[in-house]
Amino acid sequence: MSILVIAEHDNSSLKAETLKTVNAAQKIGGDITLLVTGFNCQSVVDAASKVNGVSKVLVCDNAVYEHQLAENVSLLVTELAADYEHILATALTTGKNFMPRVAALLDVAQISDIIDVESSDTFVRPIYAGNAIATVQSLDNKKVITVRTTGFDAVATDGNAEVVILDTVTDAGISSHVSDELTVSARPDLGAASVIISGGRGMQNGDNFKLLDGIADKLGAAIGASRAAVDAGFVPNDMQVGQTGKIVAPDLYIAVGISGAIQHLAGMKDSKVIVAINKDPEAPIFQVADYGIVADLFDALPELESKL
Amino acid sequence: MKVLVPIKRVIDYNVKVRVKPDHSNVDLANTKMAINPFCEIAVEEAVRLKEAGIATEVIAISIGNKSCQEQLRTALALGADRAIQIDTDESLDALNIAKLLQKVVEEEQPQLVILGKQSIDSDNNQTGQMLAALTGMPQGTFASVVKVEGDKVNVTREVDGGLQTVSLRLPAIVTTDLRLNEPRYASLPNIMKAKRKPLVVKPAADFGIDLTARTKLLKVTPPAQRKAGIVVESIDELVEKLKNEAKVIS
Numbered sequence: 030m031s032i033l034v035i036a037e038h039d040n041s042s043l044k045a046e047t048l049k050t051v052n053a054a055q056k057i058g059g060d061i062t063l064l065v066t067g068f069n070c071q072s073v074v075d076a077a078s079k080v081n082g083v084s085k086v087l088v089c090d091n092a093v094y095e096h097q098l099a100e101n102v103s104l105l106v107t108e109l110a111a112d113y114e115h116i117l118a119t120a121l122t123t124g125k126n127f128m129p130r131v132a133a134l135l136d137v138a139q140i141s142d143i144i145d146v147e148s149s150d151t152f153v154r155p156i157y158a159g160n161a162i163a164t165v166q167s168l169d170n171k172k173v174i175t176v177r178t179t180g181f182d183a184v185a186t187d188g189n190a191e192v193v194i195l196d197t198v199t200d201a202g203i204s205s206h207v208s209d210e211l212t213v214s215a216r217p218d219l220g221a222a223s224v225i226i227s228g229g230r231g232m233q234n235g236d237n238f239k240l241l242d243g244i245a246d247k248l249g250a251a252i253g254a255s256r257a258a259v260d261a262g263f264v265p266n267d268m269q270v271g272q273t274g275k276i277v278a279p280d281l282y283i284a285v286g287i288s289g290a291i292q293h294l295a296g297m298k299d300s301k302v303i304v305a306i307n308k309d310p311e312a313p314i315f316q317v318a319d320y321g322i323v324a325d326l327f328d329a330l331p332e333l334e335s336k337l
Numbered sequence: 338m339k340v341l342v343p344i345k346r347v348i349d350y351n352v353k354v355r356v357k358p359d360h361s362n363v364d365l366a367n368t369k370m371a372i373n374p375f376c377e378i379a380v381e382e383a384v385r386l387k388e389a390g391i392a393t394e395v396i397a398i399s400i401g402n403k404s405c406q407e408q409l410r411t412a413l414a415l416g417a418d419r420a421i422q423i424d425t426d427e428s429l430d431a432l433n434i435a436k437l438l439q440k441v442v443e444e445e446q447p448q449l450v451i452l453g454k455q456s457i458d459s460d461n462n463q464t465g466q467m468l469a470a471l472t473g474m475p476q477g478t479f480a481s482v483v484k485v486e487g488d489k490v491n492v493t494r495e496v497d498g499g500l501q502t503v504s505l506r507l508p509a510i511v512t513t514d515l516r517l518n519e520p521r522y523a524s525l526p527n528i529m530k531a532k533r534k535p536l537v538v539k540p541a542a543d544f545g546i547d548l549t550a551r552t553k554l555l556k557v558t559p560p561a562q563r564k565a566g567i568v569v570e571s572i573d574e575l576v577e578k579l580k581n582e583a584k585v586i587s
Contacts, residue, residue: 030414039498042421060506065345076456096501096503098503099469099476099478100469100475100476101467103470121498122478122479122494122495122496122497123495123496125462125478125479126466126476126478126479127466128430129463129464129465129466129470130466130467130469130476131470131472132432132463132467132470133435133466133467133468133471134419134470136432137432137551138431138432138551139431139432139463139467140552141460141462141463142460151555154461155460155560156363156458156459157348157354157363157457157458157460158457158460158556159362159398160353160354160559160560161354161356161557161558161559161560161561162552162557162558162560163554163556163557164555164556164557164558165552165553165554166553166555167551167552168551168552168553169551184514201475203473203474203475203505203506204475204476204503204504204505204506205503205536206501206502206504207491207502207503207504208501208502209498209499209500209501209502210499210500210501210502211498211500212498212500218497220497224585224586235487248586252412252580256515258344258514259515260516260540261514264516265499265500266481266499266500266514266516267495267496267497267498267500269501272457272460273375273454273455273514273515275497277476280585281579281583281585281586288581291353291388292350298563300559301583301585302565302579302585303566304575304579310568315412315566315568316563316565316567317563318450318566319356319502319563319566319567319583320566320567320568320569320575320578320579321567321568321569321582322568322569322570322572322575323568324572326483332572333575333576334573335570336576337576337586
């Protein structure tokens with residue numbers, strides 16, 4: 030069997046999540062090809078060629094792929110699809126955007142957000158915000174799959190894959206990129222961080238999120254937020270952890286002033302250790318926390334920072 | 338221009354779902370149902386486009402059995418002009434839903450189709466993108482801002498690193514994210530008015546599409562439960578536990 034994995038990157042670095050998607054491909058079993066589609070993305074290609082278990086890296090380096098427009102990328106992947114039984118992408122916003130388009134163009138169903146592989150056609154995925162776990166069999170000849178990376182460990186990066194440059198240009202000509210407004214942060218990505226500290230509505234305003242900075246600095250943590258904090262305008266949307274935001278599973282997750290709605294729990298309950306800081310002893314977050322402390326966060330945070 | 342808004346009837350977002358004892362599926366008997374929250378945002382956006390004089394007609398559509406008429410009436414009460422129910426008792430894969438919607442798009446010729454980015458039951462996040470592929474339309478997924486300008490629509494999308502704005506040629510597909518708008522509450526007069534708005538029922542079988550399932554649900558199990566933790570009395574104790582018991586900080 031042959032498997033095509035589409036690399037997740039920003040034209041300069043290969044996202045760590047791709048290493049986990051390759052692990053999912055290894056569990057399916059077969060010859061793994063990694064596709065790097067982007068523009069001026071040689072450094073990504075270099076990293077991709079070192080991913081363990083990958084035998085070949087296909088490269089489509091062209092301006093039409095610079096912003097991963099779904100209309101263009103899906104045409105490319107569909108064109109390459111004939112050679113593969115499985116097509117995998119990471120279930121991040123880029124993969125979620127173009128993969129269903131690929132599936133529909135190939136006239137097959139998509140299996141979204143798998144967290145485990147049972148066999149080459151049977152996969153495990155959470156439904157209902159993770160309150161139920163479905164085992165689903167694909168009846169199509171070709172499997173189009175997005176992978177939730179919290180279910181898989183990263184593969185090593187000591188491989189040496191063959192690099193093949195393609196000159197395929199698929200420009201649908203119906204969409205164009207206007208602008209990006211990306212959050213600049215020196216902290217690790219939520220998806221890659223081993224420690225995350227998140228604030229909720231209890232933070233009261235955006236300024237108070239600064240209280241998390243010192244702790245995040247000491248722990249090398251990423252900073253996240255609940256939907257309530259994002260909706261209230263305290264912090265930008267890309268910080269949202271939850272059913273419809275980012276799904277994370279760090280070694281340590283510290284929830285500060287977060288009540289623990291099921292939609293938030295869906296995004297973090299696979300974390301190894303969960304700490305909850307909340308002044309309401311009845312908050313549902315305490316039901317999933319390994320360590321809870323009932324305290325006013327405005328007292329607890331400065332003290333925690335000083336004692337780390 | 339016409340705006341088509343496909344909506345889905347799902348479990349109310351406040352209700353925690355239970356798995357059936359035989360693990361065949363989740364148990365939705367006697368469960369409170371509602372319009373999928375993302376679909377509600379889609380209806381609101383379409384109605385706002387109409388109020389702004391950009392859209393001329395808002396058509397809500399749902400695929401399911403008769404019970405989804407309840408959610409179509411909700412959409413009509415929020416301001417949609419008419420509704421279509423595609424009648425089926427089957428729970429269809431997103432691809433088959435998209436194929437049915439494609440037929441409706443061909444018939445109605447909307448300039449915009451606005452859908453929720455995902456439903457909170459199957460959590461698939463597929464239908465909008467699939468409909469875009471089948472109709473050859475561009476897509477603006479996970480939208481937080483939608484601006485129609487001439488024969489184009491600019492969509493600001495919520496992406497992993499922040500926001501991305503794309504320009505799409507009309508007709509186009511938009512899928513909504515949470516920050517696009519805050520849906521209004523239907524007023525009582527509008528709920529009454531909605532009862533008299535047109536709602537057409539079309540059997541799914543009449544569309545001449547092969548609706549054979551492409552996936553098979555083998556089993557549904559409850560998630561692994563986290564074992565109950567402990568409440569610590571002080572920050573000192575917390576730090577000590579994290580260092581020496583959980584060993585997640587040094």
